[in-house]
Amino acid sequence: MTRKTEREFLAEYDPADYPAIAVTVDVVALTIREGALHVLLVDRAGHPYLGRRALPGGFVQDETLDAAARRELAEETGLRAGERALDRVHLEQLRTYGDPGRDPRMRVVSVAYLAFAPSLPDPRAGGDAAAAHWVPVAAAGALAFDHDTVLADGLERARSKLEYTPLATAFVQDEFTIAELRAVYAAVWGEDLHAGNFHRKVLSVPGFVEGTGRTAERGAERGGPRPKLYRAGDATLLHPALLRPATEERVR
Amino acid sequence: MTRKTEREFLAEYDPADYPAIAVTVDVVALTIREGALHVLLVDRAGHPYLGRRALPGGFVQDETLDAAARRELAEETGLRAGERALDRVHLEQLRTYGDPGRDPRMRVVSVAYLAFAPSLPDPRAGGDAAAAHWVPVAAAGALAFDHDTVLADGLERARSKLEYTPLATAFVQDEFTIAELRAVYAAVWGEDLHAGNFHRKVLSVPGFVEGTGRTAERGAERGGPRPKLYRAGDATLLHPALLRPATEERVR
DNA sequence: CAAATAGTGTCTTTTAGACAGTATATA
DNA sequence: TATATACTGTCTAAAAGACACTATTTG
Structure with a gap:
């Protein structure tokens, strides 16, 4: 049994003793346009999966997971924080994906979020949002990483939540x-x-x-x-x- | 637009460029003993929250998140991998908790799992399981970290899943x-x-x-x-x- | 005017829940 | 023998779903 004080313990604690795992958020953002369900996708501009479509997402910074998801959504849609359209978006955590090898670069654990939005404008040109578009879910296949699975889980969650x-x-x-x-x-x-x-x-x-x-x-x-x-x-x-x-x- | 090949890109990629976040799994293991719902808790032997009760959990190693959760459950209950009682336990992901400050040592993102088990023996003495016990959920309060919230979420999920x-x-x-x-x-x-x-x-x-x-x-x-x-x-x-x-x- | 839609009425079937009753175990 | 329980029967109320109908608006 340790006899250190909590203060001593914290001072000695070295985060580098533990395996390096990156934490990201990915967002399954759904909206309805012209009667069809659409999902927000980005074209990957770098390796891996260069040129493939992917769910918008990115690394978690010094913020809550929910805040990271809302920030990523804002960046990709071009909506600014505090903007009414963004505030009206319903965001909820979907599930977390962390199989080793799901990202070839390193171990990445991704917390996926599900967003429900009223019809939003096309993502604004310029900045991160340049490569983002709303795609009919029927046409959203062959995504990068394990995003096909993430999208499928998000759709099933959406169908289910409409029930109750x-x-x-x-x-x-x-x-x-x-x-x-x-x-x-x-x-x-x-x-x-x-x-x-x-x-x-x-x-x-x-x-x-x-x-x-x-x-x-x-x-x-x-x-x-x-x-x-x-x-x-x-x-x-x-x-x-x-x-x-x-x-x-x-x-x- | 990058012109690197994927091979070049991977070679240059430096994980240290991204913030260090530890990833753990915590398990809300539920069983029924003498007609009352019980949850598996451990007594913390170190700082922080020394002496407080907590959900069993630990760092994710080179394994899937599901495997990490089952391993932690096995270690704390003293059941061995491949043992029939352990294989029969239903495990599902609950949700992920990652507020900055939820662990005073460093940024820790915890993927919580929910386990449903038939009546299991008391955790075996010796090893990690020494400090684990089944506690009636009615008596399981004031847990370490944000584990009161995790437990409450797990209970609500359990109640809900029994319905459908x-x-x-x-x-x-x-x-x-x-x-x-x-x-x-x-x-x-x-x-x-x-x-x-x-x-x-x-x-x-x-x-x-x-x-x-x-x-x-x-x-x-x-x-x-x-x-x-x-x-x-x-x-x-x-x-x-x-x-x-x-x-x-x-x-x- | 023809066609489409909003909103309501009605009927049948399914299900939930209250309650009662019978047979079969236990101490 | 008194009592608790397994299991079934019956009735009522709520709800789902099929279908029909009227009024209102559009091109």
Whole structure:
């Protein structure tokens, strides 16, 4: 049993005694554009995987992991800290990837984050964001490192969270119609939902959405009544949940 | 744009250019003993937090993160790799904690794991396991580092996973009765469940449990028919799920 | 006007949960 | 024998999902 004081112990402690592992954050940033789910990807400008697409990410600095993820997202999208669009992005930790060999340079442990954003502008030219673009998830394959796995995990998390949380509202603007919300579910789940039942269901879940008393400027493109506008309610969990259909196939 | 080859690039790459961060794994290992949920804790033998209880954990070596977690669990419980009891333990990644200052010695990023185990023997004396014990979660407070938070996150994950996965079977032996399974839910959720409804519900979820055709040696302590024995089925998700009662209160 | 959509009504099926009842063990 | 338990039956309420219908807006 040691008899050192804590002060003595800290003075003698040498970080170099432990193996060097780099820690990075990678961000799976999702948004919906023209009805399709998109992910933010960057073109790698250096080795390894030069020219391949990758999730945006970088080394963790003297900051929390959450802050590192938000900073990377800001840098790649060109949004500035404090900007409203960036503040509205929902960020949550996804999981951590650390297999030896996942990066040929050295041992890198990457903490992946998942971001849900309303439709954002194209990343601004100049700076880090030059090589970033929104890519339809259907066309996002063959990524660098183990990012195919990270993206797949992020998509599954997103699909799942739509079931039991109100996070679909993170993909739409402050005020939205029920049809816009339904389009989020359709894009993320990859299947259409019955409009009438969806409508009633959303309104019946306490705290999911709240009415604004206002109505959209105009109806749908090819006709229809002007829909009411809603904003996100105060629920953090949906009860009862909106379960995906066809769960049977995923069960075994 | 670089013109180096990948070989040249790797040769020049210097890990020391990046901030030194230590990577550890911590394990929230849960089991049920005498009807109460227990967590595996160690008494810290050194600074910082000398004498405080902590989650078992340690530095990641040249191994996957999952392997590091299983190794730490084996070391602290005294179970040896390849031992059947250890192989049966369900391990999954919980989340990663990396706030600057969470360890006063240096920047430490900890990947936390969650383990579900059937009732295990007391950690063996000798070696690292000397200071480890199973502690009722109700009595597990004031842990070292941010381990109170890690434990709380692990408990919430465990409660939640019991709802929609068959993981309750990871807490019981290979063959079990419906009442034993119900005791797992009661211990993890902290509330009793209606025996009759639970029984029918478990049997009605496809792939949750399958009958063995066998019957327990004897009935309950104070009387009752000898219950049938079941083993885990092949479902990976419960559909429909077994939802916790009183969800309303957790919703906002 | 034709077509599309918002929003509501209704019916059926599934599921959750309350409660009761019977048979079978135990001390 | 008294009591606890396994397991099943039955009823009600909640919820999911299919389908139909009206009113409203668009080109």
